Amino acid sequence: MKSQRKMLCICCSLISVGVQADESPLMVEVTRGVLLDQSASYFTSESMAYKPGADMAELLRSVNGVSGTRMGGRAIDPIIRGQRETQLNVLLDGAYIHGGCPNRMDPPTTYASGDSYDSVTLIKGSQTVLYGSGGSGGTVILTREKPLFNEQGYAATVTGVARSNGEGGTLSTDIAAGNDQGYFRFIGEVADMDSYEDGNDDSVRSAYRSRSGALIVGTQMGENTDLTISYDRNEERDVLFAGAGMDSPESNADIYRVKLEHSFDGGMIQRMKAELFQSNVDHLMDSYSLRDKTAGMFAPSSSDTSGGRVIFDGWFGAHQASFGVDYQNNTRNGVVYSYPANKLMGQLWPDVSIEQMGIFGEVSRSLSATNRVKLGLRYDYITADADNDNDVFMMNQTAAVLYGASPEQQSEHNIAGFVTWQHSLNQSYQVEMTASRSVRTADATERYMAKSNWIGNPWLAPEKHHQIEWVLSNTAKSPWSLSAYYNRIDDYILRYRDSSIERYRNVEAEIYGVEFEHQYPLSQQWLLKSNLSYTVGNNLDNDQALSRISPLSARLQALYQSGKWGGGIISSLVASQNEVCLASSDCAGLDVTPTAGYGLVDLFADYKISPAVTLAAGIDNVFDKTYRVHESRDDVFDPTPLQVNEPGRSVWMKLSARF
Template sequence: MSLVSVSSVADDKPLEIKVTRGALEDVSVEHFFPDTLTVKPASDMAELLSSVNGVSGVRMGGRGTDLIIRGQRETQLNILLDGAYLHGGCPNRMDPPTTYASGDSYDSISLIKGSQTVLYGSGGSGGTVILKRNKPALNEQGYHASYSGVVRSNGEGGSISADIAGGNDNGYIRFIGEVADVDSYEDGNGDTVRSAYESRSGSLILGAQLSDNTDLTMSYDRNEERDVLYAGANMDSPESNADIYRMKLEHQFSHSAIQSLKAELFQSNVDHLMDSYSLRNRSMGMYAPSTSDTTGGRITLDAWFGAHQATFGVDYQKNSRNGVVYNYPANQPMGQLWPDVIIEQVGLFGEVNRRLSSLDQIKLGLRYDYITANADNVNTLFMMTQTAAGLYGTVPHQQNEHNIAGFATWQHKLGSDYQLAMTASRSVRTADATERYMAKNNWIGNPWIAPEKHHQLEWVFSNVGETPWSISAYYNRVNDYILRYKASGKDRYQNVDAEIYGADLEYQYPINHQWLLKSSLSYTVGNNVDSNQPLSRISPLSAQLQALYSATTWEAGVVGRFVAAQNNVCLAASDCGGLDVTKTPGYGVVDLFMDYRLSPAISMAAGVDNLFDKTYRNHESRDDVFDPIPLQVNEPGRSVWLKLTGRF
């Protein structure tokens, strides 16, 4: 896997972001240059990553951007929060997993595009996001501390975060905390978009070195969201809480084919509340309390068997979800979000890497998953006479799946600068709790839905010389694609055959030791093969141009983001029955930023987003329920931001 890392000069141990652009190892330019990924502040991790080439996000408000990688989303992506899986408490995706992860709460991010690993759970056809915390780097006095503060002009408010650690060679204790309070922003027209939110989070990490070869880490995270407004939903979220518990044991072996062992356990609990009245000055409406609890663990071994480098292991995950929607003030049940749903997964996996020669290398992966899904509360009455089983058509029984996935990658060097790689893969994604068991009169799950089978080919050709570039193309044929569609005013799910294909291009040109030009292009197409109609919410052609400057004590950049119109749509109001709100016009937006080191301990970053105050919207974003004309939620207009970072 090729990893490209960028970092900011703001901290002595800055956030590291690694992006897998295929099977090849890219070589970055010799000198460091800034990147908007680590300089520009973001509301959560998904917003931070949405500027990566081939990655976009679904906006519903100011919080909870939902990632899309190469046209795939939701549980087509595997997202690990320092080894833990978290499934949000809202079936409408108010709180995807990245909502509970701020950019300052993790030390590194690995973003793997496509299906190129079997190590991180079943599925992952669209990609994998791995957030990690590292052992803190302590100074000679045995501590490390840093802080950061952000203020914004559009959506007035900001955030304050701190990272404090202390210890010695035998162990450490670390605290990471963040508080954010942001008002609703204005779009380029000066119209207010409902997007305000309050959030606070805290993490306590304890690490102990049990022996020269053994380390134990335990952690607890608490995340609280308050008064979160959503322009793209019929409800807001007055309260949402997430607790994550983790325990990790790592051991290094000596004089053995087995090099290391890692054992991990986690528990994540989400309590979510949404309603349509408390934050909208209404005397009646609906409210929906829900819970989503996930328990799991994994054991992974790294080993050398002759010339073969191998990683293999076993993992387990159990997700339990409950949720009911009530009317207010009568407090009568109107439907079931998740009628006591339990989905369990047990997986066996392994990857083997072997260098065939100085020019050729292969990597193979294989995975087996046994999955069970069941809903125990499908006969409870709501709306006086209705039940979940009645909406499904009959009482569903436990569903069992035996899923096999794998990949094969061949990498070949063409001289000193050029590399070629090809990956063939199969990944299987089981349906989530919402797709299986949602039970409302206008939104009905399919308990008998089959899992998606993704069969992908990806080709990558790159130059790793003085002006590095890469071209990747991919084709994904999906059997039993899980399609959400509208029929007779109801959202339903069915299996269809589909295809998703596209290309990513990236190019860097260092003008001199101080100036670097970067450009990227991404193109994705998604089709329902059965109906010969487009898939909904597919990202249009997009490009990005960056001019970056780096000096001794300061850095700066100008970024142009250009997105084409999306006319290849499947509209909800048409016979197609899709989820696209409307055709979306193209746009171009310019951002500016700079980062200046005031002293060895303090740095200041500032920028202007949407410099020319454009009114624009992403095609993938939700429809603005407050707009009488069907349109997606608009992006923010011009916004000036300032970020101060220090350490001591």
């Protein structure tokens, strides 16, 4: 990671291989468009929470405009500006991974801990076409960098975390050895957590055990050519979910990557990067083995994704350009059996295959000293098919019978693009406007789920998002930014309840909101940060609110840094959410109930014992509040569904050592 990049710290006590002592270790870069002044302190208060997180999405929840649904202690499912699931593109060091659970027990961020990647880039909204189709809500890019070694040719980090609420913790290590010509790197983590208690001291089913490891091998094949090969293994065991009718006794994920990067000595093309990946998920969930029941259901499933891309970067006169092609194919299989009778009850995914082939390009140039534009265009050809839709299960049903007909292969020709204009008003103020179109195809669950109480729609049209965003920012000594966005969605894919059956249909919808960030240095030691976000979502077909839209929220941070000591206090305020679409009403949505507002206070401190060793500690939810995030998950099939409460007061400690 380069120190001049304007990134923001996820956790002040994280230390990773390849990070210098004077750098912040793991950072998140929040992008809204093209900066006129790359040295400007543009990213004002998008700081991550300092507390350790169970997975990457729990860390991302503290970025302004980002939320996440909770079903248990693990597998937070991120939401950016009211958009979720496959409305977001999540890349794990260039690889896509699609979870094995249709109910999102394992979203992609489950397979990424905070210590396993070197940098995080969060692109809000539809501001790029380089990272696959869709991405209307945003793109999360997790990256591993080439390590930096000490004089002995190695680098190593060991990090331990202990938590009081849940009585467990994590132990991670990052070890690398090599030189400029080649290196080996191993990253591993072990996590064991019991169920936490909420503010009422009630136990919430949230225990989990997790093991992960990554082996990366890099070599310099020539003066300008680098090859990197990596393998990741993730194992989840005995994961409990209070917000689901099932738990996951076992889930495994394997990710394989090959990357080739070449820099050209001359000409218009400066760099070529080719990537291949394969990700395989095997997932098992059941309703009895971890709940002391003698009968129930179990559902084995698999999700295999392969793909790659080739991208070229270069200059064509005054135009800086990136262009290329990419490919992705996801195949999913999943069935539900009764236990102990072992009778087939339904199909999660009847041998579903969704294939995407895309061509894309972006170009930017400075029109003058105060004006810059960036354009992007993308075309995707997508096919979707289900091979086992006529397999018979309970009561002589088939997937095709539940759909109403046997679906043929579906195909789409999707065109997306954006234009960003940025204007410098003076030395401190700049204004930016982005207009974009992005197209998201329906995913495997929305198209092909085939259970008696949850039925997909193979004939869903893809979502067309037409967005416009304005940003006014001040990059002076006390920087701030104000952004407003509006998203008009044709053929929004709505999940709704019809006579106790979950179904999908296309509707017209809109999502809009505002975000504000500000930071103010009180002194050389103290810094105040504040932010605010507000999102509205409406179903325009029936003039009702969309389900699970984040309420108005604000955060104020007072941060201290002096010598070896650091610390701060974080206050979060979240308003009530009464604009809901209840499953029990004519709206037939997925909201369980209106949600009360709440306020939280977190404390943290860290101390550099030596240049290589840092001790951090904190108290989350200091006043032991009982609260729940409005968007959090519930068991939609439970006769009396509920939302999952967040943890009560929790004391944590983190020790990081670099060798």
